[in-house]
Amino acid sequence: MLTISLEKIDFLPPTRVTDDTSVLTLKNLVFEPLLRWDKGSVSPGLFSHWTHTEDGCNWAFHIREGAVFHDGKRCVAEDIISFLNGILDAVDTFGMKWSYARYLKDARISADSDAILCVSNPKPIADIVDIFSEFYICRLDANGRPVLGTGRYRVSDYEPQKNVLLEKTNGASGPDRILALAEKHADMRYEQLRSGYVDAASNLERVDKALDFSPDYQWGKAVNTLSVMYYLNCSKGIFQSPAARLAVNHAVDSQAIADGIFHGLAVPSSTVVSPFHMGAVQANLSPIPFDRQKARRLLDGLDTSAEIELRTPTFMPERAPEISRFVAESLEAVGLKVSIKTELDRPEYARQIGRKEMGDMAIFDSSPHSTYRILNDKISSATKAVWWQGYHDDETEALIAAANETAENSDRARAYARCLRRLQQNPPWLYLVHPVDVFAARKNQRGLSIDHKGTLNIF
Structure with missing residues (x-):
């Protein structure tokens, strides 16, 4: 049996999507995503293959042969439609409507047969593959727990927020059983490994001090897709100016944040x-x-007399107060006046940012691994979605529209690249860092790795 220590043990309701690395680790073992995401591309998951019309408006997704839930029920297209409908009607952890409902508001989702799901949309909808990579199909068991999946492991015993025991299904790879234990504190997870209580521990980048990376253990690291950044208020104040937005990006030494505040476990962002x-x-x-x-040259000629209000929570992102103090000092060093306003209620902080109550700049963690979602939810002035903060640039908007009309992956990647280059030239945010996720395990433990979503993979 493999015993692992995670920050939390939880199986969320089917209507909840998450980027929490502990929850994703369990999801990847018990459930299957409709499609698997890997470095910006997708590959088969519960859907074994898919086709689309040349215009990208009509898509057919085929469920893999032999897909069966852990209670023996065959997985059919109607199961997936029911799952999708639940998500589209739900709200997120902060009580805000999921963006998925907006993405799919004009789409017709239907079952061509038990094994084929069809999606039709009036406009090209190539982003459907990005969206589907975030959905892990599950059902409720007889006790109302969302633990029935089609994945390699079934849940045999589960105590929420404490532990879960997983057993391998027939023919699957990996250890026969996996015991996952919940331990909130990273330093304690590391101590559990050192004492021999567990075989592996995840999210050790969150220890209070710099990790020692002891040679007594094997270590795995991966840069996370999450961006630690500041929204800049493009609707009013100094950051209506593209020059001011570019200036603050030159004013802050993001490598120093990565090296000092994150103890080297982060890399600077580019876009x-x-x-x-x-x-x-x-x-x-x-x-x-x-x-x-x-930075000072770019600020020349701008009215810098008003004090900049910098907003921060106490966590999410990790180390937010320390980062905010560093950024405030950096901006003051180029002639700006900054005050820091701290919000202790993290869910309320997110709701405030969604309501555009953000002061002049507000630290946040941008988590979607879909380029489409980030452009649609946070950048585009055509959609003006919940996380959009007043940014408008005609060139960027034209590039986003062109990317949205592109169905083939290689062409779409090039179209997105043009968007990303423009968003470095005319930034809507203050770009900071992408954290590095870390796990450690016994030296003789095999079959463990970590991906860029922070998921601990076990094979």
Whole structure:
């Protein structure tokens, strides 16, 4: 049996989508995503293959042969339709409507047969593959727990927020049984490994001090797709100016944040997405260089007399207060006046940002691994969605529209690359870092790895 320590143990309701790395680790074992995401591309998951019309408006997704839930029920297209309808009618953890309802508002989702799901839309909907990669199909068991999946492992015992025992299904790879234990504190998870209580521990990048990376253990690291960034208020104040937005990106040494505040477990950002999002490789961008003199030149001629209100929560992203103090000092070093306003209620902070109550700048963690979702939810002035903060650039909008009309993956990646390059030239945010996720395990433990979503993979 393999015993692992995770930050939390939870199986969320079917209507909830999450980027929590502990929850995703369990999901990937017990459930199957409709499609698997890997470095900006998708591959088969519960859907074994799919086709689309040349115009990208009509799609047919085929359920893999032999897909069966852990209670023996065959997985059919109607199960997936029911699952999707639940998500489209639901709200997220902050009580806000999921964006998926907007993406699919004009789409018709139907079952061509038990094994084929069809999606038809008046306009090209190539982003459907990105969306489907976030959905892990599950059903409720007899006790109302959302633990019935079609994945490699079935849940045999489960105590929410404490532990779960998983048993391998016939013919699957991996250890016969996996015991996952919940431990909130990263330092304690590391201690559990050192004491021999567990075989592996995840999210050790969150320990209070710098990790020692002891040679007594095997270590795995991966840069996460999550972006730690600041929304800039493009609707009013100094950040209506593209020059001011570019100036603050030159004013902040993001490498110093990565090295100092994150103890080296982060890499600087270059644009609105990570190096692993679709279009990032083709864009081939380097971070905006730290250059205080250039920042001051860009601010010349702008009215910098008003104090900038910088807003921060106490967590999510991790180390938010420390980052905010560093950023405030960096902006003051180029002649800006900054005050920090801290919100102690993290869900309320998210709701405030969604209501555009963000001051002049607000730290946030941009988590979708879909380039489409980030552009649609946070950048586009055509959609003006919940996380949009007043940014408008005609060139960017035209590039986003062109990408949305592109169905083939290679062409779509190049179209996204053009968007990402423009968003470095005329940034809507202050780009900071992408954290590095870390796990450790016994040296003789095999079959463990970590991906860019922070998922601990077990084979």
